[in-house]
Amino acid sequence: MDEGRRVILRSAGATGALAVALAAGLLKPERVLAAAWDESAFRQKDVADALKSIGADNAVASKEVVLDVPEIAENGAVVPVEITSHVPGTTSIAVVIDKNPFPLSSKFSFTEGALPYVKLNVKMGQSSNIRVIAEAGGKHYVAMREVKVTIGGCGG
Amino acid sequence: MPGPMKIRATLKGSYTDIRVLMSHPMETGQRKVKGKLVPAHFIENITVKVNGKTVVEAQTSQSISRNPVFAFRVKGGNKGDKVEIGWVDNKGESNKTEAAVA
Amino acid sequence: MLALRTSAVLAAAALAIAAAPVHAQDEKKEIEKYQKMLAEGSPVELFELQGEDLWKKPQGPKHASLEKCDLGMGPGVLKGAYAHLPRYFADTGRVMDLESRLVHCMVTLQGRDYKEATKRVFGNADKPSELEYLVAYVVGKSRGVRIAVSTRNPKEKAAYELGRQLFHYRAGPWDFSCGSCHGVAGKRIRMQSLPVLDKPSGARHTYATWPAYRVSNSQMKTFQWRLNDCYRQMRFPEPTFGSDATVALTMFLAVTANGERYAGPGTKR
């Protein structure tokens, strides 16, 4: 996420869906403003690389990033996560699930009066740490919790 | 033809609570049906607008649960504000809907 | 603010303290928290919306919708209808649950053949069944209404008694009855807590949150499916969809849950 929020339209060669959708005239021009999908970050398989790809490799642990998630999930298909950042000037929040095949789960950027808050449901392949990283003033602040995924039901 | 979407936007004192439900399989590309891999099929971009101005932009992946549900919050807001939410997936399919703040 | 510049791995170690190990009593609390957050952020309403479309969609040889279907409170009356089912219907002379009554309306109002209407009563995540959508919509119209299932009619009383007998009937290669798992308080199968269903304390919340959207497979599950899958795991032969036995067992559970405010369609693991 560069500072000036300038949007870089993916180069013509990119095969990102956005480029395809645009070419097919499916999208009105103003849709182009949306940042294209950060494929390189989302395809990192190692958590350290995933953090580096969003510039959060030396994130600072902070209690001002509030991550509310149950410590036990009866099923990894839906794990509810609620995130609030109290770090002043937060412009984006990223969700990283260490042991997922691709640790970077999602990124949210907030403008025009949106509060740095999001609630979502994520998939977890196994018990793992979940990290949420808030970005403010070019610096990254992180909170982390462990979620234990069990197999609910009677296994029959 | 993508399934329905539903927005529920309500004033909550100092902010507007925006909740959106989306029908989407969010296939990871690792699931097998009768031995065959189901190709990855998931939402990549979500845009939330209030009264025409983009307030939240999200980039998501296959690790978001099927039939995604998100909640966002916007400072202040008034009854009748127009909330529009749209998504685009990795196949270029898209859907959008809008609702007024209750 | 903790100004500690650490590399990702160190950060993980430093923060691991925050994630203290979970003890038994916390386990129950954390699972309840999981269930609460699940229900708050559920896509089940999408099934209610699509159920409404189907309720209103003309179908069958008579090209009619289900909007005049009488679920016990008058043709087309939905508000609170589910909270009073199963019940005796004079037009069929039978005690019926929601699903058998919906099929009845498909046959009588829409002119559809019973076999065709019940060919696919249980769907899947990619293609839910008609009944799964319809049930989500109809039960949603009873949310907040107190469950009040009557046994005044002799056939309702007989269904309730039969249901109670079925609940305790031990058979099959594993000698199970419903009571084997749902008969003793405070028990669980693996991490799954088991409500005692032949007593109001256990039956009320559980019965009031079925049918439900199952997050583990993204499917809307009906009560007939719930009984069907329980009997499968009890190693019994298969209960016939909408049969008197399934309606009787539903009647027993519903009456045991009387008084609870209905809270479905629910959202479960």
Added chain:
Amino acid sequence: MKSKNVHVLLGGLAAALLAAQLAYADPTLLEVRAVMHRDFHARGQAVMSRVDQDDVQYLCTVTHNKPSAKQVKEMEADQLAMIRYPADGNYMGDWKRGAKIAASGKGMTWKEKPGQNRGGGCYNCHQLSPKQPSYGTIGPSLKHYAKVRPGVDGQKYVFAKIYDSKAFNLCTQMPRFGTSHSLTEQDIKDVTAYLLDPASPVNQ
């Protein structure tokens, strides 16, 4: 699977005899079975005879799992006689295989073919390995069970208990895995090893 099976059709002579024999017999139980024959249907290996109660199931149902001491004594002896112990006198098999059987809740349903995916579902009701947090509490904890049931006598008891649990506690909710042909002799030996072998995680 049937021990003294109650092959009785409603109203048949045998039903009357049975009803007379168990003075407190609850006629409605025969009605319930008739309803099940009407409202259930076979599917795969889950055949209709599964709804016909044998004498143990009938007695435990009608007495709400609290039979008289006399009945317990008599019928537990019958069940004990059903147990086929291994010809080679060795009760212990491979605990690694036993671990899989203990963790699997599959087997005997209409989804599987006969003898396929044979599971014991032990973790559904018991705690076994202290490291496995996902365990049930319907049955007692079997953590460190080698200490509870030491030696060959312990092995024989565990083998027999899995084979036919009703020989030791007539109306227990634990299935009779041997008598019902849900698990083979080797399966039962493997689960016995999982419970008693010092190397098994259960005893760590």
